């Protein structure tokens with residue numbers, strides 16, 4: 171039976187995969203990528219498919235799914251292969267007595283996916299704990315060790331990996347802390363769950379539990395029985411603008427190195443798209459999550475065309491109300507927005 175991207179991605183849409191190979195080790199990944207590049211075949215490298223939407227036409231080429239799952243803990247340094255499931259790593263390091271990534275618990279996807287959009291949640295960014303990355307340069311054919319400064323982090327959810335398929339992440343090393351205290355908890359709802367003050371700390375294992383409970387409430391933990399979680403997480407990225415239009419001056423915002431980062435969920439809600447919006451729109455196969463305004467969700471049987479039509483409808487509604495264009499946070503392949 172032909173594998174489709176609906177089988178491989180958390181949004182569960184997308185057409186057939188030309189040829190699928192699962193890399194079972196880092197050398198195997200390099201071999202598969204080198205072979206595909208040598209034949210000139212189009213190549214798509216993926217991890218857990220949790221930030222990827224592929225068109226209904228699929229991908230007429232090679233797909234390498236990073237599947238190797240080795241990791242090594244050396245004191246406070248943790249190195250994990252790109253294909254390792256991110257949350258399995260978080261669970262392992264918390265159990266080992268390390269602190270630093272417990273607030274990133276419950277995020278789907280692979281270790282290799284984390285630097286791609288500098289994954290972040292509840293006050294921690296990948297770049298906060300990143301020591302180095304092993305990268306395969308497809309143009310030069312070389313394997314290199316990169317420091318965080320080389321990765322192009324800075325503006326919200328950006329990196330050099332996000333804008334080019336030249337560099338493949340092979341493994342990632344994180345610098346954590348061997349301590350019984352978590353990172354400071356800056357989110358009021360999580361602090362409340364832990365019964366601590368905002369800015370306080372707790373045992374990393376307790377923080378992990380609280381974060382997962384909080385994410386479950388927000389439908390941000392994958393659950394095959396719950397359509398609110400059939401998504402890519404946030405479909406839309408918080409817009410960063412050099413100048414905020416007058417109509418959007420009330421929008422909650424934060425400074426960003428490229429200007430002002432606006433709260434896309436607020437813009438969507440204020441443009442008239444409340445939680446769960448969409449069930450009565452179009453053919454009802456795509457709607458906003460009932461708990462998370464940025465999450466476009468597949469209600470079952472959606473196609474990529476349905477997803478893109480719905481996303482464009484939200485984008486256009488926000489543009490009409492605020493004169494701001496929302497862009498996708500996820501990676502779109504063979505589909506237009």
Ligand SMILES: Cc1cc2nc3c(=O)[nH]c(=O)nc-3n(C[C@H](O)[C@H](O)[C@H](O)COP(=O)(O)OP(=O)(O)OC[C@H]3O[C@@H](n4cnc5c(N)ncnc54)[C@H](O)[C@@H]3O)c2cc1C
Nearest residue numbers: 217218219220221222279280282283289290339402403501
């Ligand atoms: C329910 C849900 C909740 C989420 N919550 C969050 C959140 O709180 N914070 C957050 O930041 N994100 C969140 N996300 C988004 C997503 O989980 C992350 O972006 C994740 O890191 C993507 O990893 P992946 O392995 O699934 O990448 P994929 O979806 O497989 O790929 C995404 C992109 O990364 C590229 N890529 C993947 N692996 C590599 C590699 N080894 N080398 C080079 N490029 C690679 C792919 O080519 C593609 O362009 C959420 C998603 C879902 C579904």
